[in-house]
Amino acid sequence: MTAARLTGAERQDALPALTATGWQVLADRDAIRKVWKFRSFSDAWGFMSRVALACEKANHHPEWRNVYNIVDVTLVTHDCDGLSALDLALAQKMDRLAGAATVLGPDDPLVCACQTR
């Protein structure tokens, strides 16, 4: 799998299936983003731990932020400063590992469980 920027055709083939699961194609950079809300910090951290092992195996890593039970992920390939097949593969892997966690949309407030008490 290469770190070359995806072509237009490759994007047309691959991105609809990802946006259908809640991945957002960013406007301000050639990257995709997804935000999950887990039941607890432990579930969020467990997800991140499993993803981290997969990332090390693939040598491809997310840009991500965790606030308690929220995990905010952006995928981009730094080597080509844009989306590559590596990002598509990692996105699919993360979707499998996230299981039944709630997916937040671009307009949903990023409010963690601490802030909803």
Ligand SMILES: C[C@H](O)[C@H](O)[C@H]1CNC2=NC(N)=NC(=O)C2=N1
């Ligand atoms: C040196 C190391 O192989 C490279 O820096 C890898 C590590 N993980 C990476 N992750 C991402 N998202 N993009 C990269 O270009 C990248 N490169």
